Amino acid sequence: MLIKKDQSEKHENSPECSVWEYPFPSKLMSFATAKITGRYPEKGKCTNTECEETYFVIEGKGTIHSEKGNFEISEGDVYYFEKGEKYWVEGNLHLTLTNAPPFDPKQHKYLG
Numbered sequence: 264m265l266i267k268k269d270q271s272e273k274h275e276n277s278p279e280c281s282v283w284e285y286p287f288p289s290k291l292m293s294f295a296t297a298k299i300t301g302r303y304p305e306k307g308k309c310t311n312t313e314c315e316e317t318y319f320v321i322e323g324k325g326t327i328h329s330e331k332g333n334f335e336i337s338e339g340d341v342y343y344f345e346k347g348e349k350y351w352v353e354g355n356l357h358l359t360l361t362n363a364p365p366f367d368p369k370q371h372k373y374l375g
Contacts, residue, residue: 264288266286268283270285271283271285271286271295271296272284277303277304278301279299279302279303279305280299280303280304281297282296282297282360283295283296283297289365291363291364292363292365293361293363293364293365293366294359294360294361295360295361295362296321296358296359296360297356297358297359297360298356298357298358299325299352299353299354299355299356299358300355301353302352302353303352303353304351304373306375307374307375308328308350308351309349309350309351309372309373309374310347310348310350310371310372310374311344311346311348311362311370312370312371312372313367314362314364314365314366314370315343315344315345315346315362315363316343316344316366317344317360317361318336318341318342318344318356318358318360319341319358319359319361320336320337320339320341321357321359322338322356322357323337323357324336324355324356325352325355325356326353326354327350327352328350328351328352328353329344329349330349330350331348336354336356
């Protein structure tokens with residue numbers, strides 16, 4: 264099954280974070296791309312209460328600040344977030360995002 268970029272739905276999570284959600288047919292996982300240009304979230308941390316999430320860096324570099332430590336990431340790197348892991352990201356990054364089970368905005372929480 265081919266899913267074209269023009270079939271994706273763009274979401275502005277913040278002025279520094281744009282996400283393109285693809286209509287992925289799986290009931291097990293979801294797929295998106297994102298661009299982060301600065302800090303996400305703008306303040307505090309965020310977490311996904313239901314999903315494991317994977318970032319794959321297509322281009323750029325940055326830092327993931329997690330309760331597990333601070334991790335420098337760049338092109339070709341993968342970062343795996345456990346369900347409930349609290350984090351924030353900074354940098355200039357073009358990413359792919361996979362979530363299992365599929366992403367639902369109700370699961371994504373901002374933590375002041």
